[in-house]
Amino acid sequence: MTRAGDLWRFPGTRAAAFAVLAYLYLPIIVLVVLSFNASDSSLARWEGFSTHWYAVAAADGNMVHSIEISLTVACIATSIGTVVATLAALATARTRFRGRIAVEAFLALPLVIPDIVAAIAILLFFVMVGIQLGLLSLILAHTVFTIPIAYLPIRARLEGLDPALAEAAADLYATPWQSLRRIILPLIWPGILSGAMLAFIGSLGDVVVSYFISGPGSTTLPVYVFSMVRMGVTPTVNAVSTLLIAASASLLTLSYLLGRRFN
Amino acid sequence: MSNVRQRAGLLTPAMAVIGVLLVLPLCLMAFVSTLERGPDGGVIWSRHTLDPYVQFLFERDLMDRLVLNTDYLQIFARSIGLATTTAVLTLVIAFPIALWMAFQPPQRRTFLLFVVTVPFWTNLLVRNYAWILLLRNGGVFDRLAQSTGLTHEPLNVLYSPLATGIGLVYSFLPFMILPIYVSLEKLDRRLIEAAFDLGANRWHALTRIILPLSMPGIVGGLILVFVPCLGAFVTPALLGGGKSLMIGSLIQQQFGQSRNWPFGAALAFVLLALIVFALVLHALRYRRLAGRLT
Numbered sequence: 001m002t003r004a005g006d007l008w009r010f011p012g013t014r015a016a017a018f019a020v021l022a023y024l025y026l027p028i029i030v031l032v033v034l035s036f037n038a039s040d041s042s043l044a045r046w047e048g049f050s051t052h053w054y055a056v057a058a059a060d061g062n063m064v065h066s067i068e069i070s071l072t073v074a075c076i077a078t079s080i081g082t083v084v085a086t087l088a089a090l091a092t093a094r095t096r097f098r099g100r101i102a103v104e105a106f107l108a109l110p111l112v113i114p115d116i117v118a119a120i121a122i123l124l125f126f127v128m129v130g131i132q133l134g135l136l137s138l139i140l141a142h143t144v145f146t147i148p149i150a151y152l153p154i155r156a157r158l159e160g161l162d163p164a165l166a167e168a169a170a171d172l173y174a175t176p177w178q179s180l181r182r183i184i185l186p187l188i189w190p191g192i193l194s195g196a197m198l199a200f201i202g203s204l205g206d207v208v209v210s211y212f213i214s215g216p217g218s219t220t221l222p223v224y225v226f227s228m229v230r231m232g233v234t235p236t237v238n239a240v241s242t243l244l245i246a247a248s249a250s251l252l253t254l255s256y257l258l259g260r261r262f263n
Numbered sequence: 264m265s266n267v268r269q270r271a272g273l274l275t276p277a278m279a280v281i282g283v284l285l286v287l288p289l290c291l292m293a294f295v296s297t298l299e300r301g302p303d304g305g306v307i308w309s310r311h312t313l314d315p316y317v318q319f320l321f322e323r324d325l326m327d328r329l330v331l332n333t334d335y336l337q338i339f340a341r342s343i344g345l346a347t348t349t350a351v352l353t354l355v356i357a358f359p360i361a362l363w364m365a366f367q368p369p370q371r372r373t374f375l376l377f378v379v380t381v382p383f384w385t386n387l388l389v390r391n392y393a394w395i396l397l398l399r400n401g402g403v404f405d406r407l408a409q410s411t412g413l414t415h416e417p418l419n420v421l422y423s424p425l426a427t428g429i430g431l432v433y434s435f436l437p438f439m440i441l442p443i444y445v446s447l448e449k450l451d452r453r454l455i456e457a458a459f460d461l462g463a464n465r466w467h468a469l470t471r472i473i474l475p476l477s478m479p480g481i482v483g484g485l486i487l488v489f490v491p492c493l494g495a496f497v498t499p500a501l502l503g504g505g506k507s508l509m510i511g512s513l514i515q516q517q518f519g520q521s522r523n524w525p526f527g528a529a530l531a532f533v534l535l536a537l538i539v540f541a542l543v544l545h546a547l548r549y550r551r552l553a554g555r556l557t
Binding site: 023024026208252 | 267364386397440490
């Protein structure tokens with residue numbers, strides 16, 4: 001790197017990179033700024049700082065209810081999905097077995113299939129089996145999608161584990177269960193936590209699947225916002241969107257800091 | 264033996280959830296696509312017909328003859344075209360930043376990776392909504408263009424295929440940056456050093472060494488962008504308006520206003536088949552590529 005240091009810099013890529021970063025963040029920043037705009041037309045004209053629209057959002061009973069639904073669904077689906085994904089990762093990481101690629105492809109399926117196809121397939125299934133569209137159907141469907149999201153970081157963490165640790169535990173007469181509980185789980189918990197956080201963000205952000213399977217009275221926040229946006233732009237949507245951004249960004253930052261501290 | 268049983272036990276819950284709640288429903292969807300539509304929506308479970316697939320290609324004229332109807336094919340072609348354009352555009356935008364990121368010091372690399380993933384994990388709906396604020400008449404770009412004297416008429420970008428394209432490129436850009444970055448980061452630096460030692464300039468090192476070796480990442484990125492784009496539903500619904508129908512919105516209509524579930528299932532099945540076809544093509548190509556490299 002030292003001698004050829006200058007050659008590694010490809011001219012223009014630095015400027016291009018900063019332009020792309022600006023492009024990625026510009027819409028988000030504009031949205032956040034406009035959510036504090038006092039103007040009631042939510043046009044691009046700045047009329048002073050105000051948190052008025054947050055108050056309006058908090059006073060909207062339907063919206064508050066949809067936030068409760070979203071959080072309930074995300075918490076339960078994430079808990080189930082993370083446990084199930086951890087078990088699966090324990091089975092697939094650091095070993096080779098016949099059919100491993102097939103198993104991993106199967107586990108990744110929820111992320112590969114376009115969400116609209118998955119959504120209508122699950123809708124048809126619920127209708128046929130007779131599960132009422134509501135909280136239960138939302139939790140079941142969201143659990144499917146949290147599994148692969150949580151699985152990947154947990155497995156990555158397991159892959160990075162020194163195999164000698166588990167071997168040493170076995171040499172010292174630890175049962176597999178003891179070795180799992182005392183050695184492996186304490187070492188991979190940052191991976192589990194970051195997997196769970198990503199799964200939570202994924203569940204909280206889902207629009208398409210929830211749109212098809214949320215019944216009357218069990219609308220999730222994104223579905224509620226989706227219907228609001230289709231009716232027109234309102235400053236309240238800016239405020240709620242900013243809250244959603246803040247939620248996912250803070251969880252993500254937490255997961256990033258965890259990863260940096262423990263790697 | 265106990266090892267195998269243990270592994271099976273650990274894998275069962277995950278595979279059962281996905282099997283029962285996703286794979287089984289997909290099979291059911293294929294089944295529904297061969298059923299007759301019920302008189303008031305829904306389906307008749309006992310009556311089979313291929314009408315949904317016939318409806319995809321033909322319509323009946325006044326004499327009750329089947330005539331070719333390309334309306335739905337056009338919607339599919341338009342969606343495929345838009346997904347392809349989006350994939351190529353994201354590649355052009357993503358490659359320079361991925362290249363730049365890959366050659367940064369390790370500490371900064373992790374940070375940059377984080378910076379790129381934050382928008383990716385931001386709610387898709389919110390990201391698309393933000394573009395409404397930017398693109399609509401009287402919105403940020405419109406005011407900017409008018410106040411700088413660039414134009415005196417409204418921009419009229421929102422609710423057009425162009426807006427859908429902008430939204431799709433924006434939504435899926437991280438899907439392209441990440442795999443390219445990963446393949447560039449893994450790339451054996453000594454190969455590039457060797458190229459420089461042998462008198463290659465930057466352009467040659469880029470086109471002869473870096474680009475070919477990052478092919479797996481590029482192809483992976485193209486697939487990761489193309490597949491969800493093809494079935495995109497939120498972006499066309501919010502930014503595209505109702506004028507240019509895409510596959511996703513067409514499928515949704517069958518479960519909304521049209522209440523034609525078998526046709527909706529058939530459309531979804533055709534979409535799924537298209538994607539499986541693209542993935543198989545990728546797998547075959549990748550195998551050939553891997554064979555050539557080793």
